[in-house]
Structures are given as C-alpha cells and as structure tokens.
Amino acid sequence: MxxxxxxxxxxxxxxxxxxxxxxxxxxxxxxxxxxxxxxxxxxxxxxxxxxxxxxxxxxxxxxxxxxxxxxxxxxxxxxxIDPLTGCLNRRSMSAATDQLRERAAARGHAIAYGMIDLDNFKQINDMHGHSIGDDVLVILAERMREQLPENAILARLGGDEFSFVLSYDPAHRNRIDELVIRMFDHVILPFRLKTLVIDATMSIGVATDQDGGAQNFAVTNSDELMHRADIAMYHAKKQGKNRYFWFESAMENELRFRNEMESGIRRALENDEFVPFYEQQIDLTTGELSGFEMLARWQSPELGLVSPDIFIPIAEEIGIIADLSEQLIGKAFADARLWDENLTLSVNISPVQLRDPWFAQKLLKMLVEHNFPAQRLEIEITESCLHDNVGMVHSMITSLRNQGVSISLDDFGTGYSSLEQLRSLPFDRLKIDRSFVSELRHNKSGRTIVDAIVSLGRGLDLPITAEGIESEAILETLKNLGDFKGQGYYFGKPEPSNAVFDRLRRLNLLVGESRPELLLENVAQSQEPQRANAQL
Incomplete structure (x- = not known):
C-alpha cells in the first residue's frame, strides 16, 4: 500500500x-x-x-x-495431507475427527473409527523395494476412497497404517459391519504393478463413541477413539490377521497384561529368573533312563512358576529368545556335566534362532566354554524351521553334526516337511508329536499314523522318540510297534535340577559323587549370577 x-x-x-x-x-x-x-x-x-x-x-x-x-x-x-496418498495425516486426523464428532452428536449420530493395517507389508518392501511398496499404498488408498461414503474421513497415519472415521445411526450399527466387509472384498485384491502381481491382506479394528446406543463417556476425544481402534486392530492380528474386530474392554486388559509380561520377561532375563527343568527320556525296550529333555520355566517372584507356552512366544516376538535360550543352555550344560556320561541332553531350538547364520558357531563356542561333550547333546528343531531358509538350516545342521551334535526333527507330522527334505537333511532322529501318541488309546487311526511314521523312520534309518506317553496302554502299544525312546508324564513330570540330582543319586548315575571337583565347579558357576546380582 x-x-x-x-x-x-x-x-x-x-x-x-x-x-x-x-x-x-x-x-x-x-x-x-x-x-x-x-x-x-x-x-x-x-x-x-x-x-x-x-x-x-x-x-x-x-x-x-x-x-x-x-x-x-x-x-x-x-x-x-500425506504427500504420497493424498489422505489426511496423523496430525490433521485428530482435529478432523473431533469436528466430525461434534457434528454427529448434534444430529444424535455416533462415530465409528476404523484402524487399518496391511499384514506383512515389510515383506513387500524387502522383496520388491520401497518404490513398489509406495505404489501398493497409493492403490490401497484409492480403493478405500471408492468404498467409503462421502462424509467419511480417510487418513494415512504412517507406514502401512490407515484410519477412517464416519458418522452412523446407532440403530444401524450393522452398516459399519457391511462397510468393513465390502472393504475386505474390494480393497484387498491382487495389486497389479507392471509385471508384478502382489497379494496382501489387512487387519482392521473398529471403535465407537457410543455403547449400546448411549453416549460412552469414557471416550472423551479422538485420541481415545484411535487408541481403542488400535487395540482392536492388534487383537485382529493376534487372532490370525485378515479379519476385523470391534473394540471390547477385555482387549485392553489383555493388552495391558501383554505389556506387563513383556516388561516382566525382560527383567527376568536380567535377574536370571529362567531355570531349566528336565523331562526323562526312557529306552522303552530296556526301561532304562537314556537322557533328559531340557524345558524352560520362569521362576517369577510375583507369578510363581510360569509355563513356557506363555512366555516363549512373547520372548520370540520381542527379540530376546536367543539370549534367553543361551542362558538356559548354559545352565543345562553345567547341570548335565554332573550326570553319567551315557545320559544325553536334548535342547529345543526356536525357529527365530535358526535365522541367525552364526547360531551353530555360538552353540559350539558354548560347548567349549562349558567343557561339555558334543556327543551328549541333541538339538531339536521343528518342521516349521525348514520353510524359512532350507539352505541355511542345512548348513547349520551339517556344521553341528560334524562336531558330534545330534539333530532331531521335533513334532514330526504336525508340519509340512517333505520326503525330499527328510532324505536330504542330515537328521539323526524323529520325534512323534504327542497329539498322535495320545490318540493311540482312542482309535485305530492314531495307531495307523504312528505305524506309518515308524515305517518311514525305519526306511530312512532314523530312530524315533515318542512324546506324550501318559499311560500303560500307550506304552505297551508303542512297544509292539518297534524300538522307541519315550517320554511323558507316565515316567514323571519335568523336574528342576535338584530333583534330577536326587533321582540320579538314587540310580548311582551322578558322576559328581565320584568327582567332587566337578560338583564344586558346578556350584561355583551357579553362584556367579547371584554374586553379580548382589554386587549390582
């Protein structure tokens, strides 16, 4: 001017x-x-x-x-605005949701907040590159816009995570279900990009600000809605992915328990609270003790003795299963050195550990550090490990067997291992899953399956261990089928190391009695973590 x-x-x-x-x-x-x-x-x-x-x-x-x-x-x-997809971003979604909620409340309507996440999107980026991943996200956003009504808001919150918000009549909540089903039918179609065809699935969580047609006063703002939808989406992933759930308060309690478990497991690893238990392995022909399988237990000061079915999957997801396993294997080596030299030690290995190309070297280093004979160690791997990276697994198995370690294929019959894999991979033993063994007392089909596995093992010249022997009838049936090693509650439940020492002492199979220097060394090793914790 x-x-x-x-x-x-x-x-x-x-x-x-x-x-x-x-x-x-x-x-x-x-x-x-x-x-x-x-x-x-x-x-x-x-x-x-x-x-x-x-x-x-x-x-x-x-x-x-x-x-x-x-x-x-x-x-x-x-x-x-998200520059890639043209959707709102996380910053603007919050304000837009609050504004839509105010307008909906004035009309007596409710708000539905949906959280969408592509399943295994990281694999698409890793396999095809980030540019292809970006193209998938752009197509995904376009397809979602086509299915959402005009009054809906769509946002990309980050990565492969999207959210949508729309108002609806509380008396017709089923229309939100119909919308989500349409999205599953039309949004997750194969993504055709140049010469590539990429298949993907998605998980959806939905939350609302009304409960039973009445205003839910626990939902005070858009952040609370997003939090609830995120919990529902996480629940959908946990239930197998490629599905959707409405938020329920029980999900939040479950997630809170999960977070507490994660924190507890990390503390337990630092405080040396994981201990080995041992399950007897018996030669069914002679009835003699042949060794033990080491099983993980968590001796928690707050929760007591925790089963591995609870903490092992969480430890695998949060990436500490290798440290946990190495800690337990070290304790098991120290215990097994006091056993009779003819007793073997079997150890389960997580599929996550077999993705580490240095796993075999780490295990062999532990054998040397604990002066434990490799010939007495048996590694158990599950069939699921064979599908991640057969070449790497073959290399690890060969490296361990060259040093004298035996390799057992665990839970045989529950996975998808082929005859070619059984023939080419150098296994030393098959373990029949307990689900087949338990069926021996109920029907003939269970016996037929076990008999087929025995014939396969005999043809491949692989000895067999049967898990889950819980009765005299099952034991006698297995004896009639062939020569087995067996384990199960019929012979006794898994025991801590002190109970195993007492058992071996009664059987005169505890070499520490005749070699006190080993016993003193074992006691000193077991006290080292306690001294370290006391110093801390």
Whole structure:
C-alpha cells in the first residue's frame, strides 16, 4: 500500500507539474517563448522516476505476497495431507475427527473409527523395494476412497497404517459391519504393478463413541477413539490377521497384561529368573533312563512358576529368545556335566534362532566354554524351521553334526516337511508329536499314523522318540510297534535340577559323587549370577 501510495502521489504531482511545464514547452517551440522553468522540468522528471519506481515496487510486492500465500498454503497442505496418498495425516486426523464428532452428536449420530493395517507389508518392501511398496499404498488408498461414503474421513497415519472415521445411526450399527466387509472384498485384491502381481491382506479394528446406543463417556476425544481402534486392530492380528474386530474392554486388559509380561520377561532375563527343568527320556525296550529333555520355566517372584507356552512366544516376538535360550543352555550344560556320561541332553531350538547364520558357531563356542561333550547333546528343531531358509538350516545342521551334535526333527507330522527334505537333511532322529501318541488309546487311526511314521523312520534309518506317553496302554502299544525312546508324564513330570540330582543319586548315575571337583565347579558357576546380582 505504501508503494502504491508513492506511485499515486507521483502521478498526481506529475499531472500538476506537467500542466505547468507542457504549455511553456509548446510556447517555446511554436511561439519563441521563454520556455519552462528548469526547476519545474527537474521536478517533472523526478515525478516520472517516482512513478516508475513506485509502480515496479508495487508489482514486486504483490508478486512476493502472492508467492508467500501460495507457500503458506502449500505448507499447510504438507502439514495436513500425506504427500504420497493424498489422505489426511496423523496430525490433521485428530482435529478432523473431533469436528466430525461434534457434528454427529448434534444430529444424535455416533462415530465409528476404523484402524487399518496391511499384514506383512515389510515383506513387500524387502522383496520388491520401497518404490513398489509406495505404489501398493497409493492403490490401497484409492480403493478405500471408492468404498467409503462421502462424509467419511480417510487418513494415512504412517507406514502401512490407515484410519477412517464416519458418522452412523446407532440403530444401524450393522452398516459399519457391511462397510468393513465390502472393504475386505474390494480393497484387498491382487495389486497389479507392471509385471508384478502382489497379494496382501489387512487387519482392521473398529471403535465407537457410543455403547449400546448411549453416549460412552469414557471416550472423551479422538485420541481415545484411535487408541481403542488400535487395540482392536492388534487383537485382529493376534487372532490370525485378515479379519476385523470391534473394540471390547477385555482387549485392553489383555493388552495391558501383554505389556506387563513383556516388561516382566525382560527383567527376568536380567535377574536370571529362567531355570531349566528336565523331562526323562526312557529306552522303552530296556526301561532304562537314556537322557533328559531340557524345558524352560520362569521362576517369577510375583507369578510363581510360569509355563513356557506363555512366555516363549512373547520372548520370540520381542527379540530376546536367543539370549534367553543361551542362558538356559548354559545352565543345562553345567547341570548335565554332573550326570553319567551315557545320559544325553536334548535342547529345543526356536525357529527365530535358526535365522541367525552364526547360531551353530555360538552353540559350539558354548560347548567349549562349558567343557561339555558334543556327543551328549541333541538339538531339536521343528518342521516349521525348514520353510524359512532350507539352505541355511542345512548348513547349520551339517556344521553341528560334524562336531558330534545330534539333530532331531521335533513334532514330526504336525508340519509340512517333505520326503525330499527328510532324505536330504542330515537328521539323526524323529520325534512323534504327542497329539498322535495320545490318540493311540482312542482309535485305530492314531495307531495307523504312528505305524506309518515308524515305517518311514525305519526306511530312512532314523530312530524315533515318542512324546506324550501318559499311560500303560500307550506304552505297551508303542512297544509292539518297534524300538522307541519315550517320554511323558507316565515316567514323571519335568523336574528342576535338584530333583534330577536326587533321582540320579538314587540310580548311582551322578558322576559328581565320584568327582567332587566337578560338583564344586558346578556350584561355583551357579553362584556367579547371584554374586553379580548382589554386587549390582
């Protein structure tokens, strides 16, 4: 405005000065007049310069302001809109949800907040690259827009996580279910990108701000809605993925328990609370004790003795299963050194550990550190391990067997191992899953399956161990089928190390009695973690 004012004032002065100078100029040219006053001429020229300067400055400032406004608008858009998909982002979704909720409440409507997450999206990025992953997200957003009603809000919260919000009549909650089902039918179709066809699934969690048609006062803002939808989506993933759930309060309690378990497991690892238990393995032909299988237990000060079915899956998910397993194996080596040298030690290995290319070297290093004979160690791996990376598993098995470690295929019959894998992978033993063994007392089909496994083992020259022997009838049936090693509650439940020492002492199978230096060394090793904790 200042620049425009200067230009306008200069124009007015130009008109006034020009009105005086111009007649004098015309008179001087045509009538030999005196001519204009030099001071007025200079003033006229100055007015012209001011007009040019003021107008140019005005134009420049107008352009600068328009550019600044465009930049501010772009900055606001970048702050509110996801640049890849064109959806709202996490920052703007919260305010948009609160606004929609206010409008819906005025009409007596409820709000449904949906959380969407692609299943295993990381694998798409890892296999095909991030550019292909971005293309998948763009197509996914377009398909969701097509299915959502006009009044719905769609946002990309980050990565492969999307959310949508819409209002609905509480009396017709089933319409939200119908919408989610349509999204499963039309959104997760194969993604065709150039020469690639990518299949994907998604998990959805839905939360609402009304409960039974009445306002839920526990939901105070959009953040609480998003939190509840996120819990429901996590529950959908836990239940197998590619499905959806409405939020229920029990889910939040379950998630809180899960978080407490994660924290407790991490503390337990630091405080050395995981202990080995041992289950007897018996030669069914002679009835003699042949060894023990080491099983993990958590001796929690707050929870008591915790089963591995509870903490092992969590330890695998949070990435500490390798440290936990190494801690337990070290304790088992120290215990087994006191046993008779003819007794073997079997140890279960997690599929997560077999993804570590250095696992075999780490295990062999532990054998050396604990001075434990490799010939007495048997590693048990499940069939599921064979499908992650057969080449790496083959390399590990070969490396361990070359040092004398035996390899057993655990839970045989419950996975998908092929005859080619059994023939090519150098296993030393098959373990029949307890689910087949337990069926021996109920029907003939169970005996037929076990008999087939025995025939397969005999053909491949692989000895067999049967798990889950719980009765005399099952024991006699197995004896009639062939030569087995067996284990199960019929021979006794898993025991801690002190109970095993007592059992072996009665059987005169505890070498520490004749070699006290081993017993003292074992006691010293078992006390080292306690001393370290005391010092901490």
């Amino acid at each position: 200042v620049a425009l004012g200067i230009a306008t004032a200069a124009i007015i002065m130009f008109v006034g000065t020009g009105g005086t100078v111009l007649p004098s100029v015309i008179d001087a040219i045509f009538a030999d007049g005196k001519g204009p006053d030099k001071l007025l001429v200079n003033a006229l020229l100055l007015n012209i310069a001011l007009i040019i300067f003021g107008w140019r400055r005005y134009r420049q400032l107008v352009f600068e302001i328009s550019e600044r406004r465009r930049a501010e608008a772009q900055a606001r858009e970048l702050a509110e």
